[in-house]
Amino acid sequence: MLIALAGNPNTGKSSLFNAITGAHQHIGNWPGVTVEKKEGFVEFEGKKIRVVDLPGTYSLTAYSLEELIARNFILEEEPDVVIDVIDASNLERNLYLLTELIELTDKIVVALNMFDEAKKKYKIDVEKMRRLLGLPVVPTVAIKGIGVKDLLYNAVHSKFNPKKQVYPEDIEKRIEKLAKAMENINVKNKRWHAIKLIENDSEVRKKVASLAGKNIIHMAEHFRHEIEDIYGDDIESIMTSFRYSFAHGLFHEVALPLNVGGVTITDMIDHVVAHKIFGLPIFLIIMYLAFQFVFTVAAPFQDAIDFIFNGKDVASGHINGLIDISYNWMITFLPDWAASFINYGMLRGLGAVLTFTPIIMLLFFILSLLEDSGYLARVAFLMDRLMRKIGMEGRGVISLMLGFGCNVPAIMSTRALKNQRERKLGIALNPLIPCGARIQVFAFLTSIFFKENQALILWSLLLLSMAVVALLGYIYSKTIFKGEAEPFVMELPPYRIPSLKGITIHMWEKSEGFLKKAGTIIIGAAGIIWVFAALPWGVKFGGPDSLIGQLANFLAPIGEPFGITPEAIIALFFGFFAKEVVIDVFSVLYGSKEALLAAMTPLQAYSLLLFILFYTPCVATLATVYEETKSFKFVLFVILEGFVLALLFSFVAYNIGLLLGVGI
């Protein structure tokens, strides 16, 4: 058996080596260099173990000879176990090397050396550290020989299941592509090689170039530039920062400093924003401020888009918008119905949805700002503690948060959850998080019915959805998805001022889908709704004799107990295809905000908002649920869950409102 000792300089590695091997040592040099190589032997439980003391290093880059020797030994000699000797009294700093070692090998035993010194500085939860890392962790005091036998026992008997560092999706997918491109090359640990190529590691570049030619190197260079563009920094700083985030997150999870406060700005801010009393109110305030910002700053842009499409009535008459101008032009060569269909059907529907894109773009701008600054990771950290109580680990919380953008990628992101129970729990809860499209509909309705308290109403809806998710999660984890949360390290990157370019790229990546949808599905849906409102020919557009009017009359009794109007039921029906279509329906049917305002009371609008918050997700989300679970029953469960909640909240809110005489 071969054991390698790795670790930072001055962590007591040599003392541990001496404590393990005693007098059975051999000192020489590493081949071809003048770096000292120490090797020794020990017999444990009848097994002869060869122990190699690797040079002390802070990381595993290719900058120094020591680093190259250490990583090449682990990569090429493949020791049965690597013991990472950590100075537990400087825990956070020493964890960085561990993040790199985990990328290099699975078989690691962590020795928390100088544990007696560490106990004066922090209270370390060793068991939690074991669970979070998926690796054996042994406290040692090498100089006194404490913990050495335990360390060897763990090295010989342990099973290793390390929790790997997961980089953000835009980096992970590039690592994956590069590793796949190296499939036919004879290198061990392709993921590590891919990471190092992206990091522009000179040694790995040379090695891969000699084995596979320049193509892979060019691909890596291309990926590197893309990542640098997205994050607005050089690759080394970016990757280092993610590893430090992992180390920082792990440290916060397992070590409780006995003194309060810290030295860096990050420590000081974390001390408050992750505080058990102040953390949550601060998060709620930041969320509210974000919504206020989004709605008020978006308003002039929305009005400008509305003006461009619809024009406006002024004292001297009507200023034509794009729709009227286009209609007047088309009528010269098209029949009236066709010009009306294109302009007052499709173009008006498109305009109605586009009016709300400034809100979506600003929302994603703020989300990217919070994400890139490092605050969102703290939110995940804060919520993680709460969500563990409902049986879900950190990555589940992240997938739920992604749901605020779009439920489709959010449900797909539950793949990161290894535990099937947690995955199903995540998929079942995700459609209850209002996606960007639902938020557009909320923005549309609140801008008409609750103009003065738009941010407050939306904020209350989001809080309600989070409360329902927490409560349902708790119930599910005690009944149909029984079990405990898997341990997971929440990464805590240092706070930084994000680059405008990075935020803009992230904002664009997230908003792009909505704009594409507006140009395809939404415009098509608006056309279909126009046809339903216009047929049969000759009847009043959208009136009681039109197809849509007849359908509304038929459906009217269903919505009555909830205060939902027949037209709103039609909007909800079309919203099943894409939630933004709800805006289309209202725009085509009512033509103006004033007409819509006259058709519903604020109480009815609030009841409708609650219904939209929970009722069945769009068809794309349901298709994703099926793809991820391969179960029609699960899809049915998601639909039913949404409808039950929507009916319940809508009914309760409407009838309490009626009883109290509020909003009628």
Added chain:
Amino acid sequence: MKLEFKILISVIYASILSLFSIIIGLAEILAFFGFSIINAPADIIGGFSLIVAASLILYGAKDTIKLLYSGLSFYIVGIALLLGIGLLHIFILLADILDYYILCIGENCSPYPICVRPEIPMFFLTLLAIYPFIVRFKFRRAEE
């Protein structure tokens, strides 16, 4: 002037500002429920935000005077929140002005009737309280 004295002055100043913020915050919450005092806008969460930010400053004040990081942490987050709230209202004011003139296209509108929320002057007043943050390297941990 000695460092401790400058910090003391800053913290006293920030504490007075915090007390004003709490009063304004309470007034905004009360206005939301229909009890309008000192012409505060009706904004329940806005008022709550002011109270939380001010509470953080007051919570950290004592230890900040003692030059301890534990106090400074709360102090700077409280100050940052007050600045954030003020900055938001500056953006809101600018957006409102822009929106007003967009809606005025084609019409004869009077100039925008500027109505400044108390959070905006509070933003500029809060800037004067950031001194302890500037000298943060002089602070120490609790046990030293």
